[in-house]
Amino acid sequence: METDAMGTGRTAELPLPVGRSVPRSALSDAQLVPLLKAADEAAYEELLRRYETKIFSLARGLTRNDTDAQDVLQEACLSVFKHIKSFKGQSSLSTWIYRITANAALMRLRGRKKDERSVPIDDYLPQFDDTGHRVAALPDWHPAVDEMLLNKELGGLLRRWISELEPDYRLVFVMRDQEGLSNEEVAAALNLSVPAVKSRLHRARLYLRERAKRYVYGGGGD
Amino acid sequence: MLDCKHVVDELSNYLDDEVAAALRQEIGAHLGECRTCRALYDSTRRILRIVTDSRSFDIPEEVSERIVQRLMKKIEP
Ligand SMILES: [Zn+2]
Numbered sequence: 001m002e003t004d005a006m007g008t009g010r011t012a013e014l015p016l017p018v019g020r021s022v023p024r025s026a027l028s029d030a031q032l033v034p035l036l037k038a039a040d041e042a043a044y045e046e047l048l049r050r051y052e053t054k055i056f057s058l059a060r061g062l063t064r065n066d067t068d069a070q071d072v073l074q075e076a077c078l079s080v081f082k083h084i085k086s087f088k089g090q091s092s093l094s095t096w097i098y099r100i101t102a103n104a105a106l107m108r109l110r111g112r113k114k115d116e117r118s119v120p121i122d123d124y125l126p127q128f129d130d131t132g133h134r135v136a137a138l139p140d141w142h143p144a145v146d147e148m149l150l151n152k153e154l155g156g157l158l159r160r161w162i163s164e165l166e167p168d169y170r171l172v173f174v175m176r177d178q179e180g181l182s183n184e185e186v187a188a189a190l191n192l193s194v195p196a197v198k199s200r201l202h203r204a205r206l207y208l209r210e211r212a213k214r215y216v217y218g219g220g221g222d
Numbered sequence: 223m224l225d226c227k228h229v230v231d232e233l234s235n236y237l238d239d240e241v242a243a244a245l246r247q248e249i250g251a252h253l254g255e256c257r258t259c260r261a262l263y264d265s266t267r268r269i270l271r272i273v274t275d276s277r278s279f280d281i282p283e284e285v286s287e288r289i290v291q292r293l294m295k296k297i298e299p
Binding site: 039041044045048052053056066070073074077078081126128131132133134136139154155158159162177178180198201202205206208209212213 | 225226227228230231233234235237258262265266269270272273274276281282285286288289290292293294296297298
């Protein structure tokens with residue numbers, strides 16, 4: 001346990017910037033930060049209430065399995081506690097937490113065996129000839145694609161296809177389209193420019209749509 | 223009229239309502255006439271809706287508990 005600047009003992013004994021009687025749920029994220037720095041239990045409970053599901057959902061989308069997602073959630077929460085003192089408020093608390101979560105998930109992905117493949121996204125992006133016409137092995141229009149998109153099983157297939165995206169694309173897609181963060185939030189969390197976020201998102205979306213199409217043409221075999 | 227490549231390049235921006243009004247109109251006109259791009263647009267939009275709708279994952283209660291306990295132990299060793 002670190003000691004505070006005065007060297008008077010445990011962090012938890014620092015005078016709290018907000019009285020104990022103030023409900024933590026009434027505070028903004030920015031107002032929670034000094035309490036988190038002062039190791040206020042109620043503030044951590046509130047933080048978990050606000051972010052636990054979001055962190056887990058993001059981690060689940062990135063790692064594609066529950067065990068890893070649970071580990072990432074735990075690591076991310078402990079990381080917040082460990083590093084909150086160096087949080088300067090240059091980004092929002094939520095962005096900072098998403099960055100921590102993404103890093104924890106990436107670390108876990110890197111530690112994995114090679115057999116958990118992701119597919120090369122370029123194989124799934126549309127091709128055009130010099131005159132701007134689509135060159136497609138399979139026509140884009142097929143009534144079965146529409147039919148399939150009404151099928152309930154598609155949710156599970158999509159999750160698998162998302163999980164096979166290269167990590168750079170998966171991060172952006174999951175944060176943006178699954179978790180509903182803005183382009184700016186994703187850019188801040190991943191240290192990317194907004195155009196880079198948009199470009200990856202665009203390619204990831206086209207990839208998913210192409211996978212759905214090939215699935216239909218392949219008779220469900222993919 | 224815009225060619226298909228241009229429309230596909232702008233598809234995400236169009237879906238996110240991030241194109242200027244004039245271009246938006248041109249893309250709309252193209253989608254009205256080009257079955258290929260229309261199919262791409264419709265199905266991509268539907269895929270995104272499914273992804274958004276299926277976003278929540280439940281955390282097992284014991285996992286949640288364990289995290290709270292580990293955190294609290296750090297706060298008050
Ligand atoms: Zn077209």
